[in-house]
Amino acid sequence: MHLTNLHLINYKSFEAADFDLDERINCFVGNNGIGKTNVLDAIYHLALTKSYFNPITVQNIKHGEEFFVISGEFLKNEQVEKITVSAKRGNKKVVKRNGKIYDKLSEHIGLIPVVIISPADRDLITEGSDTRRKFLDSVISLENSVYFNNLIKYNKLIQQRNALLKYFAANRKFDSAALQVYDEQLIPLVKEIHLTRVEFLEQFLPIFKDFYAQISSSSEEVTIHYKSDLHNTSAAQLFTQAQQKDMHLQYTSVGVHKDDLIFTLQDHPIKKYGSQGQQKSFLTALKLAQFQFIKERSGVTPILLLDDIFDKLDENRVSQLINMVNDDRFGQIFISDTHTDRTEAVIKTTDQSYKIFEL
Numbered sequence: 217m218h219l220t221n222l223h224l225i226n227y228k229s230f231e232a233a234d235f236d237l238d239e240r241i242n243c244f245v246g247n248n249g250i251g252k253t254n255v256l257d258a259i260y261h262l263a264l265t266k267s268y269f270n271p272i273t274v275q276n277i278k279h280g281e282e283f284f285v286i287s288g289e290f291l292k293n294e295q296v297e298k299i300t301v302s303a304k305r306g307n308k309k310v311v312k313r314n315g316k317i318y319d320k321l322s323e324h325i326g327l328i329p330v331v332i333i334s335p336a337d338r339d340l341i342t343e344g345s346d347t348r349r350k351f352l353d354s355v356i357s358l359e360n361s362v363y364f365n366n367l368i369k370y371n372k373l374i375q376q377r378n379a380l381l382k383y384f385a386a387n388r389k390f391d392s393a394a395l396q397v398y399d400e401q402l403i404p405l406v407k408e409i410h411l412t413r414v415e416f417l418e419q420f421l422p423i424f425k426d427f428y429a430q431i432s433s434s435s436e437e438v439t440i441h442y443k444s445d446l447h448n449t450s451a452a453q454l455f456t457q458a459q460q461k462d463m464h465l466q467y468t469s470v471g472v473h474k475d476d477l478i479f480t481l482q483d484h485p486i487k488k489y490g491s492q493g494q495q496k497s498f499l500t501a502l503k504l505a506q507f508q509f510i511k512e513r514s515g516v517t518p519i520l521l522l523d524d525i526f527d528k529l530d531e532n533r534v535s536q537l538i539n540m541v542n543d544d545r546f547g548q549i550f551i552s553d554t555h556t557d558r559t560e561a562v563i564k565t566t567d568q569s570y571k572i573f574e575l
């Protein structure tokens with residue numbers, strides 16, 4: 217699958233732009249702030265119906281304009297898929313597939329698999345546990361709709377349970393039986409979500425470690441620990457034990473919405489002890505493992521968006537990375553970089569067709 221052309225109107229910094237794309241490698245080069253990342257983001261937007269960098273739709277409309285349109289033609293299984301995403305101030309976003317408007321944007325997810333590797337991924341290391349859970353959930357959900365639906369049910373029940381705890385506090389009462397009605401519905405969901413996460417990580421971890429070893433060409437030991445209260449305590453016990461605390465806090469303090477992933481390098485948290493290059497290598501390996509996982513499960517090779525990829529990596533890691541993507545495992549790739557010469561020199565070492573767009 218690949219994108220053959222991309223057309224933008226009033227998308228972020230672009231008034232109008234057209235790109236006829238190469239089937240393999242496309243590089244967008246130019247100075248800081250020129251719009252390289254915006255092009256990659258437009259492709260992400262076409263695939264996943266939202267921006268990777270700014271989920272607030274109106275803020276993706278060019279300043280002073282009323283609407284944006286992104287359209288692109290993908291060639292998938294020898295069929296053309298024309299996708300259009302448009303948004304007008306004050307109106308809902310419209311996504312069309314071959315001229316037909318989707319009733320629900322979620323119906324589009326999965327048609328065009330895309331993986332982005334960007335400096336913004338550092339949030340996965342620096343930010344709170346919800347960022348890492350979102351990543352974990354998005355990778356699993358893409359190929360497991362039961363998991364996705366369980367998560368939706370679970371989150372709804374937690375919201376309702378929290379509302380009940382607030383009601384108890386406001387009315388100075390406590391009804392353990394009413395709380396248990398929620399706990400009984402939550403318990404099987406907690407068990408399933410926890411088990412799916414454990415099983416997923418067992419499969420994902422070796423792929424991730426393998427990519428890290430390739431990029432770093434070293435024996436630096438990296439791993440991902442799945443932190444969860446559910447490893448040692450049953451869901452039923454957890455909810456019962458936390459009842460008093462939850463009453464006091466007025467929210468549910470235990471459950472799979474408190475799980476986290478701990479990223480380590482040589483057994484130490486990478487957040488505190490990893491260099492910038494090691495952190496970038498870690499995140500790149502994480503995203504490439506996501507790529508591999510989606511590819512294996514869906515049978516479709518995702519489009520790979522490499523934003524500012526050469527920044528902070530030493531020459532050795534850059535060349536390892538390029539060696540890796542110069543492989544039949546990968547399909548169409550988009551790269552953004554500030555240096556035309558550097559990009560061209562690196563890309564020329566591959567035996568792939570490429571186009572360079574100077575912005």
Ligand SMILES: Nc1ncnc2c1ncn2[C@@H]1O[C@H](COP(=O)(O)OP(=O)(O)OP(=O)(O)O)[C@@H](O)[C@H]1O
Pocket residue numbers: 227228229230246247248249250251252253254255275276277278279524552554
């Ligand atoms: N809604 C918008 N309307 C107009 N301009 C916008 C909008 N949103 C973002 N921009 C502009 O887009 C530019 C950023 O573009 P982008 O992030 O693609 O740059 P870049 O070429 O990747 O830069 P760098 O090399 O620094 O990463 C900024 O100048 C920003 O002001």
